[in-house]
Amino acid sequence: MFSSIDQLVEAAVTQEKSIADVMISQEMEVTGRSYLDVYKDMERNLEVMESAVEEGIGGVTSTTGLTGMDAVKMQKYIDSGKGLSGDLTLYAIAHAVSTNEVNAAMGKICATPTAGSAGVVPGVLFAMKEKHDVPREDMVKFLFTSGAFGFVVANNASISGAAGGCQAEVGSASAMAAAALVEMAGGTPAMSAHGFAIALKNMLGLVCDPVAGLVEVPCVKRNAAGASNALTAADMALAGIESRIPADEVVEAMYKIGLTMPSALRETGRGGLAGTPTGQRLKQEIFGGQ
Amino acid sequence: MKYKSVFDIIGPVMVGPSSSHTAGAARIGLLARSLFGGQPDHVDIYLYGSFRDTYRGHGTDVALIGGLLGFDTDDDRIITAEEKAREAGMHVQFIEMEEERSHPNTALLHLVRGQERLTVEGISIGGGKIELVSINDYDINVSGNYPTLLIFHKDTFGTIARVTTILGNNEINVSQMNVSRKEKGDIALMTIELDDEIEDYIIEEINGAEGVDRVIEMEES
Numbered sequence: 001m002f003s004s005i006d007q008l009v010e011a012a013v014t015q016e017k018s019i020a021d022v023m024i025s026q027e028m029e030v031t032g033r034s035y036l037d038v039y040k041d042m043e044r045n046l047e048v049m050e051s052a053v054e055e056g057i058g059g060v061t062s063t064t065g066l067t068g069m070d071a072v073k074m075q076k077y078i079d080s081g082k083g084l085s086g087d088l089t090l091y092a093i094a095h096a097v098s099t100n101e102v103n104a105a106m107g108k109i110c111a112t113p114t115a116g117s118a119g120v121v122p123g124v125l126f127a128m129k130e131k132h133d134v135p136r137e138d139m140v141k142f143l144f145t146s147g148a149f150g151f152v153v154a155n156n157a158s159i160s161g162a163a164g165g166c167q168a169e170v171g172s173a174s175a176m177a178a179a180a181l182v183e184m185a186g187g188t189p190a191m192s193a194h195g196f197a198i199a200l201k202n203m204l205g206l207v208c209d210p211v212a213g214l215v216e217v218p219c220v221k222r223n224a225a226g227a228s229n230a231l232t233a234a235d236m237a238l239a240g241i242e243s244r245i246p247a248d249e250v251v252e253a254m255y256k257i258g259l260t261m262p263s264a265l266r267e268t269g270r271g272g273l274a275g276t277p278t279g280q281r282l283k284q285e286i287f288g289g290q
Numbered sequence: 291m292k293y294k295s296v297f298d299i300i301g302p303v304m305v306g307p308s309s310s311h312t313a314g315a316a317r318i319g320l321l322a323r324s325l326f327g328g329q330p331d332h333v334d335i336y337l338y339g340s341f342r343d344t345y346r347g348h349g350t351d352v353a354l355i356g357g358l359l360g361f362d363t364d365d366d367r368i369i370t371a372e373e374k375a376r377e378a379g380m381h382v383q384f385i386e387m388e389e390e391r392s393h394p395n396t397a398l399l400h401l402v403r404g405q406e407r408l409t410v411e412g413i414s415i416g417g418g419k420i421e422l423v424s425i426n427d428y429d430i431n432v433s434g435n436y437p438t439l440l441i442f443h444k445d446t447f448g449t450i451a452r453v454t455t456i457l458g459n460n461e462i463n464v465s466q467m468n469v470s471r472k473e474k475g476d477i478a479l480m481t482i483e484l485d486d487e488i489e490d491y492i493i494e495e496i497n498g499a500e501g502v503d504r505v506i507e508m509e510e511s
Contacts, residue, residue: 001291003291023296026296027295027296027297030294030295031295038296041297042296042297042300044303045297045300045301045303048303048364062307063347063349064347102306103306103307104306104307105306105307106305106306106307106312106349106368106369107305107306108303108304108305108306108364108366109303109304109306110300110301110302110303110304111300111301111302111303111304111309111313111417111418112299112300112301113299113300113417114309114416114417115304115306115307115308115309115312115313116307116308116309118306121300143300144296144300146299146300147296147297147299147300148296150299150300151293151296151298151299154292154293154298154299154417155291155292155293159299159416159417160310160416160417162310162394162416163416176299212344212347213340213343213344213347214307214344214347214348215306215307215308215348216307268340269343269344286346286347287343287344287346287347
């Protein structure tokens, strides 16, 4: 079993396999299941992600009314042709927002790696599909590559906002997506690791400060930031830019930052944006006087 | 390693908005139902900490009810679980508790059907993963990562040895074992986490062992 990104990259290079295939082999070994069974389960997760993206673009609103309908605005803006960013980034933003709006509205999503950060990976993945018409099999493999990097983060650091702040959720998701984007675009395993490291470095220190403790504000918009950051990091890695700090050390840094983060900034709904006058007022309106 | 599978990272498929407060809550409800052996008529649910503060916004309440009705984390019926409970004749009441428990995401469920009673306390530790921390006031620690046997037995000499002998004879490997009791000589609870699922006939054999009161099998979550 690989326990570091270093080992993951080495396994891919020595076995002359993609990172996705290294992950599939390990899953087969650990669970004793066949290639087809493992592949089909991931394909099902991909289908859930696709439905969520479509549902959100169609327009949803959460029970509290704090979030919703922004994916519709984003889509209209894209259609107007006036967008400042390139198509790929615009699609990624729209799909990330869409997925997280569906999550906030109690729709069905696939946690990647958590529900609060579920928009980042599908955001960039379905942007790639829309822009480059990626084959289905490559999309499933993208999820295995993302999962391989997330697996290392979850075991060596944390993927929980309550434990490590938003850097552990949207940060991890963004780095996972960057690594998978690099592999999908034909980069080497080492380049994937650099893409991962660059993306996570850019998200270090990000706090988890949801208004009223709910997975809505600022989670939905942070997913959009995570998605566009993944594209930035992947493009840099594909250009041959390397992270000075190795990926595993970035993961360790993220973990240590999480440990020193005050609890008010770790999913308690007290500090940061949750503690602003507007954040407090919204909480009052939703839950009443407490 | 805490996480074993790629599907712990890309997954679970779930009804939003929170893996800990929604998916985890549904799993606590499901587990309570499976331990109770079916659907209760009445359930009192005591909520603590963050569960108490945010359960309405996170759908923790409907997720718990959905779990009690047998709905998994990805079942759309969770959203209308209150209505489904009414149709099924299951009455659920939520009680917001002021005191704090050891974990911020704690729910204590008291299930009733006729003369049957069961009290289960679960915590949601993140990413949809849960742990069971007490059952009928016996402190336990069950992760749900492995198939687990819960064995109520008389606190007398030799009962534990008889149970482990049966497992050994059937070549069942124990990964973790714990015994908890309220008072000396009273009924005790043995929790045994296993590497693999166990055949029904072995459970029957344990059920028939001297000193054993009742065996409950819990599948991995």
